[in-house]
Amino acid sequence: AGDKANGRTLVYTCNGCHGVPGTNNAYPQYPVPKIAGQNAQYIISALHEYKSGDRTHPTMMAQGQSLSDQEIEDIAAYLSSISPK
């Protein structure tokens, strides 16, 4: 199971893009998705897809590759525990 406290620390990185309303993806240009309150298992699935390259996005693939399976679970446990914004 994910460790929410560790996830809270790890999402410091995510907030650089996902925590700022209206922050745009570089190309193609669109606001990055909201992730607060998202389903834990969907977050886990998405991060593993980026890590494996099944889902392609340069920044998110790099993030996925930098995370262990446990860290991905920790991030999902934290994000799914907070309210959507």
Next chain:
Amino acid sequence: AGDKANGRTLVYTCNGCHGVPGTNNAYPQYPVPKIAGQNAQYIISALHEYKSGDRTHPTMMAQGQSLSDQEIEDIAAYLSSISPK
């Protein structure tokens, strides 16, 4: 720009999976993502990625292929206008 009223009609289909808390994707098994209140441009980007096959998910690719560009904008206008759940 998207037509919220038409989007509201179109999301009837989405709600079969996305509108029911805890509904699982078939394989790999995980809860489908929450989409209410998501950023409009992210929804547009995701549906176009499914439509083109850049993002692969059998059900969502079929949905993307069934939608016109205008219908995708309508869905995004509606979903981004409602509160996250």
